[in-house]
Amino acid sequence: MPALRSWFTIPRGSHFSLANIPFGIVSTATSNSPRVAVAIGDHALDLEAFAANNGFSALSAIQPHQAVFSEPSLNSFAALGRPMHAVVRKYIQSVFAEDTPYPDVLKNNAALQKQALFPLKDVQKHLPFKIGDYTDFFVGMNHAYNCGVMFRGAANALNPNYKYLPVGYHGRASSIVPSGTPIRRPHGQFLPNPAADEKVPVYAHIKKLDYELELGAFVCKPNKMGEPVPIGQAEDNLFGLVMLNDWSARDVQSWEYVPLGPFNAKNFGSSISTWVVLMDALEPFKVKGIENDKEVLPYLKEKDDKTVYDIQLKVDLKTNSGSTTTVANSNGRHLLWSFPQCLAHHTSTGCNLQTGDLLGSGTISGTAAGEYGCLLEGTEGGKKPFKVGDEERTFLQDGDEVTFTGVCGTDEEALVGFGQVTGRIEPALNLGY
Structure with missing residues (x-):
């Protein structure tokens, strides 16, 4: 399809071409x-x-x-x-x-x-929406598998339910902030020595601060309580997508997540890009996601096998010294479940979603080094440092700035992009104890 041409000057390579209109x-x-x-x-x-x-x-x-x-x-x-x-x-x-x-x-x-x-x-x-609720899913299967291997071994990396339903947790809408908002290093309860026989936690500023490369979808059409949204109608309930950084305290997460999953490890800040790309603008970039080798239940079965998007995703890390490194390149196609499937499952009990609710994809990782959507994967839990200029990193340090970039297409006159979502880490408060 030839690029749409404008009388208005649109720079080549702009994410906001005439094909977009976010x-x-x-x-x-x-x-x-x-x-x-x-x-x-x-x-x-x-x-x-x-x-x-x-x-x-x-x-x-x-x-x-x-x-x-x-x-x-x-x-x-x-x-x-x-x-x-x-x-x-x-x-x-x-x-x-x-x-x-x-x-x-x-x-x-x-x-x-x-x-x-x-x-x-x-x-x-x-912020583009007044966000009433936020649910973060876990549908980047490569990320789920890699993390599962670290914590449970390859044989039990994915839980038995993983390929039958989109797993998610209820996040915190009040701490979602627009791109450019600084993120303060939080305090939390965690184990200072996880390998010790006696599990005695401390409360201190966290050491293992991480980013998570995600996409987010905004709900436009609410459903009535008690009335699930059929999978064939679910896409009509979605307005558009943003990039999402679900900042994570990995030391807190590893201590608190059993038995009910993420809580304080995820509630201190999530950053989103400020321009919402409409579902219609993304339609030409639909592709197949990760193939599911299980039989999906009828309420989650989509007619079209192209259900996710070819969105080129990049993570850059900039230190206080000014050194910048591209830490990862990934793609929106690395998802097992689509946003319509997430919405259909979310409402399958009759849960009533509202206009402005945000659904996160979970971390989007590829299969190889350089394609991991968080530092937990990229450094194997902090065991393998990487270089940013003359410095080393395992997890984020104060002053580090993380920037996600996402764009669809290769024609520099017809790109459909999200711009960027950026956040800089500020030092923890001195609480005096």
Whole structure:
């Protein structure tokens, strides 16, 4: 498919080509009220200003709902449903198209361009949704297997249920933050010497701070309590994807996870990218995921075998000294279960998901060195340090900055990307005990 061309200058290699049109929440120096925008090249189109100046004059479907673009989250726009998301995205694409049928809307309207188009470097980006609940799944099978080998041996690496259902845990929505927000090293209870015969924990700042390379999906359509979402309808309940860094305290996790799984090891911070890539924009990049050699139960069986996305994922680590190393390259295809399957399973008991709920994929790892989505895997639990410039790392140190990048496609004029999600580690507080 040839790249869509625009009258507006979009730099080659931009994640926000005309093929993308991701949605987010921004504020500016001229107006500090957060509102809805889309990213286009190295600019943001303020949809509140665009709507207020008849930008949607040729799209009758959205006109009764234009107030959603003045809200400080995407929740109300998302709740309008995927058909509305699709027509708004296509309309914005047509407004920016080289041969736009609506030249007077923006192309020939210098006043509106000045009022509604802002360089991305000049806008403040916020959390895209008001997130009510957050469930993190564990559907990156390579990661699950590698961690299982470390803790239980190869014969018992995957639990018996792993290939029959998407395993997940209930995360903490209140500590999800937008890209660029610093992450403070937490304190926690853990074993200072796990190999000791007597298991006596301490409470101190954690030593084994890790990142987790994940994707996250936002729910747009709620379901009623007691009414599961059929697998054939589950994708219609999803708005779009972001990149997700589910920061992890590995020393706390190894002490607390039996018998109920992650808790404080995961609740101190999760970072997400600020532009949400719509499901429609990702559709051309659907691929097969990891093949499941078990018979999936009917409520989880999808008709199409292309259920995940060819998203090129990269992890960079920058130290205080300025040295930067690409720690890992992975791909969104390394998932056993899809987001529709995760949603169908989540609601299979009748659990009622809400607009703005976030579903995480769990760590996405490949099968070889250099493809691991966390340091726990890459350093074999801290046994094998790696180099960042002249320094060594096993886990993250204070001042380290982790950046995830995700993008679909190879045509530099038609990339569909997420930008970045970045977080810098701040020292732990001195608690005095």
